[in-house]
Amino acid sequence: MNNVLGLRCIHCGKELEAAPGLYTCPMCGTRDGILDVMYDYLNIKKNTPRRQVVHSQDYSIFRYLPFLPVEPSTPRPHLRVGWTPLYRPPALTRNLGMPHLYIKDDGQNPTASLKDRASVIAVIKAVEENMTTIACSSTGNAASSLAGNAAAMGLRTFIFVPGRAPQGKVAQLLIFGANVISVQGSYNDAFRLSAEAIERWGWYNRNAAINPYLVEGKKTVALEIAEQMDWEVPDWVVVSVGDGCTIAGVWKGFQDLYQVGWIDKLPKLLGVQSSGCSPLVDAFLENRAWRPAEENTIADSIAVGVPRNPEKALRAVRDSGGTMVAVSDADILDAMRLLGRTSGIFGEPAGVAGLAGLKYMVGNGVIRADEKVVVIVTGNGLKDVQNAIAAAGEPIKVEPSLDNLIEELKRRGLA
Numbered sequence: 001m002n003n004v005l006g007l008r009c010i011h012c013g014k015e016l017e018a019a020p021g022l023y024t025c026p027m028c029g030t031r032d033g034i035l036d037v038m039y040d041y042l043n044i045k046k047n048t049p050r051r052q053v054v055h056s057q058d059y060s061i062f063r064y065l066p067f068l069p070v071e072p073s074t075p076r077p078h079l080r081v082g083w084t085p086l087y088r089p090p091a092l093t094r095n096l097g098m099p100h101l102y103i104k105d106d107g108q109n110p111t112a113s114l115k116d117r118a119s120v121i122a123v124i125k126a127v128e129e130n131m132t133t134i135a136c137s138s139t140g141n142a143a144s145s146l147a148g149n150a151a152a153m154g155l156r157t158f159i160f161v162p163g164r165a166p167q168g169k170v171a172q173l174l175i176f177g178a179n180v181i182s183v184q185g186s187y188n189d190a191f192r193l194s195a196e197a198i199e200r201w202g203w204y205n206r207n208a209a210i211n212p213y214l215v216e217g218k219k220t221v222a223l224e225i226a227e228q229m230d231w232e233v234p235d236w237v238v239v240s241v242g243d244g245c246t247i248a249g250v251w252k253g254f255q256d257l258y259q260v261g262w263i264d265k266l267p268k269l270l271g272v273q274s275s276g277c278s279p280l281v282d283a284f285l286e287n288r289a290w291r292p293a294e295e296n297t298i299a300d301s302i303a304v305g306v307p308r309n310p311e312k313a314l315r316a317v318r319d320s321g322g323t324m325v326a327v328s329d330a331d332i333l334d335a336m337r338l339l340g341r342t343s344g345i346f347g348e349p350a351g352v353a354g355l356a357g358l359k360y361m362v363g364n365g366v367i368r369a370d371e372k373v374v375v376i377v378t379g380n381g382l383k384d385v386q387n388a389i390a391a392a393g394e395p396i397k398v399e400p401s402l403d404n405l406i407e408e409l410k411r412r413g414l415a
């Protein structure tokens with residue numbers, strides 16, 4: 001038995017019994033009626049001492065099984081999802097003058113992004129509901145993670161991506177054997193078409209903010225951060241924001257731990273978008289309802305003009321006492337270089353947007369340099385080589401002769 005009590009609509013508060021095929025609140029509809037999974041915290045408290053988790057030999061998100069909405073007996077993919085490293089890179093902390101800065105490198109998941117945490121839950125739920133085909137639309141990483149986890153689980157996938165998705169992510173989809181539908185339009189167009197197709201063919205739905213279980217996977221990044229910091233919660237957790245599910249998941253994870261008494265404070269959240277597509281940052285800073293925005297940024301994973309989970313994301317940031325900020329694409333490329341050169345960690349543009357946002361907020365004094373901060377790097381840079389080269393420049397071209405090499409290195413002052 002799992003510890004799920006039921007589902008609660010975040011819009012109207014109605015409580016529903018978890019059931020196959022139930023995704024969103026029937027009263028509020030698919031746009032607003034996002035459901036939150038409720039747990040029996042008393043039962044977790046009674047039956048799962050914290051030390052049991054600390055001593056677990058399961059170095060994946062499933063070390064937190066009592067906090068997950070899956071049956072312990074359901075088969076799981078063999079891929080290792082989660083338990084990604086939390087680093088304190090010395091050269092980066094020196095460069096920024098932030099001695100208590102940590103990087104959670106979620107690019108080290110099986111398909112190289114944080115989305116694996118959600119997709120692994122999706123394929124398990126699909127099997128629990130006896131489904132054999134699973135579908136989603138995605139800016140890229142939800143797609144490649146679903147394709148990889150479904151391949152590991154033996155499920156068929158239909159994946160809808162916008163035409164602009166970077167080649168590395170599309171290559172992943174094809175290698176994992178997904179049926180890839182490249183929609184010549186925006187992410188919103190891809191989302192709409194996938195919803196119609198899912199309805200038409202009755203596939204299992206892994207769409208963000210529709211399927212209530214995905215965020216339960218994403219929250220494990222917060223559970224890991226807490227455990228890896230020996231349950232000393234940081235002052236801030238920084239994460240980039242597209243649909244808003246990731247930041248909502250981070251908040252849910254810390255809430256869970258607080259509810260069972262494993263931590264005694266909650267972090268503030270800093271949500272970061274690109275100024276080329278910042279509907280949620282604008283809504284937050286102007287304290288108004290969000291409005292659709294253009295998708296005009298190199299950070300393709302957070303180029304979400306019509307976010308699917310705005311209410312939950314904005315509420316998470318507000319409830320945490322945190323804030324939001326938009327950074328330029330130039331700042332994002334700077335952050336990519338900075339992270340690479342000072343830490344050996346290679347993030348994709350959306351993966352390093354959080355670091356760019358943090359730098360800005362320390363610069364303007366909202367976050368103090370001596371605070372304890374965790375930045376989540378949400379995706380690996382090899383997924384999008386084109387932007388990396390734009391950030392880092394070209395190699396030194398030489399003829400195959402030592403003389404030419406000496407000349408070129410001299411010219412650059414390197415030897």
Ligand SMILES: *Cc1c(COP(=O)(O)O)cnc(C)c1O
Nearest residue numbers: 141242243244245246301378379
């Ligand atoms: C999906 C994604 C995000 C943002 O997550 P949302 O749930 O869409 O807010 C950030 N970074 C990367 C690399 C992603 O793939």
Ligand SMILES: [Zn+2]
Nearest residue numbers: 009012025028
């Ligand atoms: Zn409702």
